[in-house]
Amino acid sequence: MSRDIRIVTEAQLREVVSLDLETVDVIEAAFRALAGGGVVMPPILSMAIEEAHGEVDVKTAYVPGFDGFAIKVSPGFFDNPKIGLPSLNGLMILFSATTGLVETVFLDNGYLTDIRTAAAGAVAARHLAPSDVAVAGVIGTGLQARLQMQAAHLVRPFDRCLVWGRDPARAASCAADIAAATGAQAEVMTCPASLCEQSQLVVTTTPATEPILTAEMLHGGLHVTAMGSDQGGKNELAPQALARADLYACDRVSQCETLGELRAARAAGLMPDTPPELGEIITGMATGRTHDAQITICDLTGTGVQDTAIATHVAARLGGAGTVIPV
Amino acid sequence: MSRDIRIVTEAQLREVVSLDLETVDVIEAAFRALAGGGVVMPPILSMAIEEAHGEVDVKTAYVPGFDGFAIKVSPGFFDNPKIGLPSLNGLMILFSATTGLVETVFLDNGYLTDIRTAAAGAVAARHLAPSDVAVAGVIGTGLQARLQMQAAHLVRPFDRCLVWGRDPARAASCAADIAAATGAQAEVMTCPASLCEQSQLVVTTTPATEPILTAEMLHGGLHVTAMGSDQGGKNELAPQALARADLYACDRVSQCETLGELRAARAAGLMPDTPPELGEIITGMATGRTHDAQITICDLTGTGVQDTAIATHVAARLGGAGTVIPV
Incomplete structure (x- = not known):
C-alpha cells in the first residue's frame, strides 16, 4: 500500500509558523496536557561525542488527544561556528499516534525548537x-x-x-x-x-x-x-x-x-x-x-510535550507546503 | 549556507543493499568496533502508547572511525495488521559525526533494521x-x-x-x-x-x-x-x-x-x-x-552500532538515488 510522507524545510516552516500568541497558546495547551495525566514522556536520550565537541539529544512525548507524536533530534556541535556552520541543528519527525507511521519530517534545523522554547518562556511569564x-x-x-x-x-x-x-x-x-x-x-x-x-x-x-x-x-x-x-x-x-x-x-x-x-x-x-x-x-x-x-x-x-504540540499544530497548517515522497 | 539532505525510500534502498555476505561483513565490523572501545551507545529510548497497542524505540551509537552516526526510530503498532498496515515501520537518519548535520533520511519502513538484524544472526553463527x-x-x-x-x-x-x-x-x-x-x-x-x-x-x-x-x-x-x-x-x-x-x-x-x-x-x-x-x-x-x-x-x-554501521555503508553506495532537498 503506497502512502505519502511530507518533507518540509526550515524555509517552508517559517512561512507557516512564527513566534506569536497563537504559538504561545499551543505551548500553553501542551503544559496543560502534561498536567492532565496520561502523557507518556520517556527520559531524554542523550549522547555526547567528545571528539567532535558535540552532543545529540532525542526527545519525545505521547499526549492523549493529539493525533500524532513528535520525535525530535537535536544535535549541538560547538566547534561548528569555526567552520561557518551553526552549532544547533536537527530535525523533528511527526508520527501517527494510532499507527506509528511517519507522516511528516521537518528538516527545521532547530527552528521549531527555537520557537517552542521561547513560547514556553511566554507561558511562564503569563502565569507567574x-x-x-x-x-x-x-x-x-x-x-x-x-x-x-x-x-x-x-x-x-x-x-x-x-x-x-x-x-x-x-x-x-x-x-x-x-x-x-x-x-x-x-x-x-x-x-x-x-x-x-x-x-x-x-x-x-x-x-x-x-x-x-x-x-x-x-x-x-x-x-x-x-x-x-x-x-x-x-x-x-x-x-x-x-x-x-x-x-x-x-x-x-x-x-x-x-x-x-x-x-x-x-x-x-x-x-x-x-x-x-x-x-x-x-x-x-x-x-x-x-x-x-x-x-x-x-x-x-x-519537554517532548512541547515538541509534539508544535509539530501537530504546524502539520495542520502546512497546506501544500513541502515535498511529498511516496513510500 | 545552503546544503543538501538526501531522502531515500525503501524501494530505492532495496536496489542498493541486500542481505548478502558484504552486509554480514559490515555488521561484523560493527561488533568489532563495539568491542574496540570508544563507542558511545546510550540506553534505548522507549515509549509505550498503550491506547494504540503501540511502542516506539529510538537507538543510536557513535562509533569512532565512522564518518556518521545513525539515529533509528522504530515504531511497532500491533493493531496495524487489522487495517492492512504492517506492525513495524520507522526511519533511520544519518548525521555527520563531525558537525551533527543531517545528511540522509532513510524512509526505510524498517528495511535496514531487518537486514542488519538478520546479518547479526549470521555473524553469531559464523563465530559460534x-x-x-x-x-x-x-x-x-x-x-x-x-x-x-x-x-x-x-x-x-x-x-x-x-x-x-x-x-x-x-x-x-x-x-x-x-x-x-x-x-x-x-x-x-x-x-x-x-x-x-x-x-x-x-x-x-x-x-x-x-x-x-x-x-x-x-x-x-x-x-x-x-x-x-x-x-x-x-x-x-x-x-x-x-x-x-x-x-x-x-x-x-x-x-x-x-x-x-x-x-x-x-x-x-x-x-x-x-x-x-x-x-x-x-x-x-x-x-x-x-x-x-x-x-x-x-x-x-x-544495537545502535549496527544501525550506524549499516547506515554509513548504505550512504556510501547510494550514488544518485533518492530525492535531494536543499535546506
Whole structure:
C-alpha cells in the first residue's frame, strides 16, 4: 500500500509558523496536557561525542488527544561556528499516534525548537510574572535571548529591556535586535545585579555552569525564568536563589532534578520538597503567584510535550507546503 | 549556507543493499568496533502508547572511525495488521559525526533494521556455530525467521531447514519461503524439541514472554541464537538453558541484562557473572566455541552500532538515488 510522507524545510516552516500568541497558546495547551495525566514522556536520550565537541539529544512525548507524536533530534556541535556552520541543528519527525507511521519530517534545523522554547518562556511569564512588567531583563545574548524577550513582550508588553552578557559587543547587538523586534527601548547593562534590580521579569538564557544570578539579586515583585540549563553540568541560578523565592516551579520535576536548576539546589541540600509544575499552576492544580510583591522562579528544561504540540499544530497548517515522497 | 539532505525510500534502498555476505561483513565490523572501545551507545529510548497497542524505540551509537552516526526510530503498532498496515515501520537518519548535520533520511519502513538484524544472526553463527551445520532450525514464522535462515545459510550452508511456529499454516508458508531463498529442503516440525534435536544451529525469532526453548532441548554440538527478545517482558530461552550452555555470549551486556534473555536468567538467580560480548569473541578478546561438541548461546537484542554501521555503508553506495532537498 503506497502512502505519502511530507518533507518540509526550515524555509517552508517559517512561512507557516512564527513566534506569536497563537504559538504561545499551543505551548500553553501542551503544559496543560502534561498536567492532565496520561502523557507518556520517556527520559531524554542523550549522547555526547567528545571528539567532535558535540552532543545529540532525542526527545519525545505521547499526549492523549493529539493525533500524532513528535520525535525530535537535536544535535549541538560547538566547534561548528569555526567552520561557518551553526552549532544547533536537527530535525523533528511527526508520527501517527494510532499507527506509528511517519507522516511528516521537518528538516527545521532547530527552528521549531527555537520557537517552542521561547513560547514556553511566554507561558511562564503569563502565569507567574507580576501583572505589570515595565522593565524586562535578559541574561545571555544568543538567539534565545532575543526570542525570549520577543515572546515575553507578547504577554507582558514591557517598555524597556535590559541585556547583559559577558561580551558587551554581543550584548549591544542583541539589544538592538530586541528593540527592533519589540519596539521597546533596549540597553546593555554592566552586571547582572543592576539588571535584576531594575527588572520585574528576568530570563536567563546562558549555558553557564556556575551560577550567574544569586539570591541577593532577587527582590519582591520579580519573576525569573531560567531556561538555559538542560544538562546535568549547567547551572544559572544559585541554589540559595531557589530557596529564597516565594515560589519555585518547573516544567517537569523529573527532568529539572537532573537537568535543570533544581539539580544544583538539591546537591546543595536545598529544595527537598517536590515543587509544582508549570502545567499544574496553569490548570489551577497548584497555586501560582498570589500577589505582585512575591518572588517567583520558573525552571524550564524543555519537554517532548512541547515538541509534539508544535509539530501537530504546524502539520495542520502546512497546506501544500513541502515535498511529498511516496513510500 | 545552503546544503543538501538526501531522502531515500525503501524501494530505492532495496536496489542498493541486500542481505548478502558484504552486509554480514559490515555488521561484523560493527561488533568489532563495539568491542574496540570508544563507542558511545546510550540506553534505548522507549515509549509505550498503550491506547494504540503501540511502542516506539529510538537507538543510536557513535562509533569512532565512522564518518556518521545513525539515529533509528522504530515504531511497532500491533493493531496495524487489522487495517492492512504492517506492525513495524520507522526511519533511520544519518548525521555527520563531525558537525551533527543531517545528511540522509532513510524512509526505510524498517528495511535496514531487518537486514542488519538478520546479518547479526549470521555473524553469531559464523563465530559460534559448529563448523559444519547440516540442519538449521528456526522457531518463529515471521519475516525475521525467513531472513535469519537466509543469513545463516550465507555462513553455514545447511542442506535442511526445520521450522516451528504456533500456527502450522504460517510455518508451512515460512518453510516454503526459506526453501526458495536458500535452496535448502525446508520442513515444518511439530514441536520445538524435535526441531532442536535434529539441528546444529537454531535461531529463535519470537516475541514470546514465556520460554519456548528449555534446557532439556539443548545437546552437544548445538548453537542457539535468541534474537526475539528486545524488551523487558520478552523471554524465549529458559533460564536453565543459559546456565546449561558451555558458552553464553550476547551483543551488549548492559542491554541483555534488561532486555534480553539474560534478564530472566538473572531474575531466576542464575548467570551472575558478566558474560562475553560477541564483539569480544570476534576480536579474540574473549574465548568463543573451542570445539564442535559444545553448546553455545548468543543473545541478540540489537544495537545502535549496527544501525550506524549499516547506515554509513548504505550512504556510501547510494550514488544518485533518492530525492535531494536543499535546506
